[in-house]
Amino acid sequence: MTAIATPPLDEATRQRALDGYHVLDSLPEGAFDDIVQLAATLCGTPTALITLIDRDRQWFKARTGFDETQTDRSAAVCDHAIRAPDTLMEIPDLARDARFAANPFVNGEQGDARFYAGMPLVTPDGAAIGTVCVLDGMPRHLTDAQRAALQSLARLTMTLLDARARERTLEHEAFVATAAPAPASAAETGVAVEDPGYTLALIELQDLAGTVARVGERGTEKLLQELDAALESALPSGGTDAVNRSSGSGEYVAVLHGADAARTLERLQTEIATRTAAHGLRFLTGTTQGAAGEHTGMVFLRAEADLLDRKAAQSAH
Known part of the structure; x- marks a missing residue:
C-alpha cells in the first residue's frame, strides 16, 4: 500500500x-x-x-x-x-x-x-x-x-x-497543584464560600544558551540563584503565594492569590528587570486565571498559550 x-x-x-x-x-x-x-x-x-x-x-x-x-x-x-x-x-x-x-x-x-x-x-x-x-x-x-x-x-x-x-509539563503541573487553592465546600464551612481563584504566571528566560555563552555556566546559575531568592522575598509574607524555577532552566512558575495578585506579579517582574538588565537577560511572561478546584493541567495550558502568543507577537516586531 x-x-x-x-x-x-x-x-x-x-x-x-x-x-x-x-x-x-x-x-x-x-x-x-x-x-x-x-x-x-x-x-x-x-x-x-x-x-x-x-x-x-x-x-x-x-x-x-x-x-x-x-x-x-x-x-x-x-x-x-x-x-x-x-x-x-x-x-x-x-x-x-x-x-x-x-x-x-x-x-x-x-x-x-x-x-x-x-x-x-x-x-x-x-x-x-x-x-x-x-x-x-x-x-x-x-x-x-x-x-x-x-x-x-x-x-x-x-x-x-x-x-x-512532557517532563516539563508534569513538573509545572505538580507545582501548581500544590500551590493552587483547594475549594472549600459549604458543608465544610457551614457557609457558602466564594471561589478565591489564583493567577498563574510562566516567566521564561529567553536564550539560555546565549546567556551561558556570555557569562558562563557558573555565572548564569549564580544569577538565577540570586533571582530565586529575590523573587521569594518579593512575595507577600505569611501568604500562600509561591514561585518556583524549573530544574535546569531559566523558567519560573508563580501561583499568586487574591486581589493583589497583579501587584505581586508586577513586583516579581520588577525584581527580574532590575537584577538581570545589566547582563542582557530577557524574560517573557504568560499569565492566566485559575479557579480553585479547576484541573491544573487546563490552567497551565492557558498560561502556556499566552506565553506562546507573546513570543509570536515579540518576534513579529
Whole structure:
C-alpha cells in the first residue's frame, strides 16, 4: 500500500509547534549529542546535525563536525527538507542542484558542503520542526541501510523531544497543584464560600544558551540563584503565594492569590528587570486565571498559550 504524504502545515502553526517544545537556545544535552555522533558514524560523514528551523534562523540542538551554533534560515538546506515532512531529502551533489549551488556553505564562501541528507523531525500533529541531517565534502549517496538509520534517528529525536516536553509539563503541573487553592465546600464551612481563584504566571528566560555563552555556566546559575531568592522575598509574607524555577532552566512558575495578585506579579517582574538588565537577560511572561478546584493541567495550558502568543507577537516586531 502506498503511504499518503502528509501535507506541510502553515508556517504559523509549524512555528508555534516548535515554540511549544521550549528547546530553542537550550543547553547541550547528552542524549541529543549521542544521536548526531551516531548519525555521522552510521552514514560515514564528517558532519551530522539536529537542526531546528526557527523564524529566521536554523539553530542546532546538537552538532558534530560543524562549528556554528546557528545559520540564517535562508542558507538552510534543511528548510527545504521540512517541506516534505514524510520524506528523507537526499542531495548527492549540492553544487549541481540549482537550489543550492549559490549557497554560501556550498560555494566556498563559508564552507564546501557537497552532499546532504536530512530526515524531518515531525511532531505528533504533523509539524516538521527541523531535521536530523548529515553532510559531506564530496558527492555521494547513502545506502538503503543508512537511509533507514537516519529515519530511525529522526524518530528517536522526536521521542526525546516529546519526553522532554512532557517532563516539563508534569513538573509545572505538580507545582501548581500544590500551590493552587483547594475549594472549600459549604458543608465544610457551614457557609457558602466564594471561589478565591489564583493567577498563574510562566516567566521564561529567553536564550539560555546565549546567556551561558556570555557569562558562563557558573555565572548564569549564580544569577538565577540570586533571582530565586529575590523573587521569594518579593512575595507577600505569611501568604500562600509561591514561585518556583524549573530544574535546569531559566523558567519560573508563580501561583499568586487574591486581589493583589497583579501587584505581586508586577513586583516579581520588577525584581527580574532590575537584577538581570545589566547582563542582557530577557524574560517573557504568560499569565492566566485559575479557579480553585479547576484541573491544573487546563490552567497551565492557558498560561502556556499566552506565553506562546507573546513570543509570536515579540518576534513579529
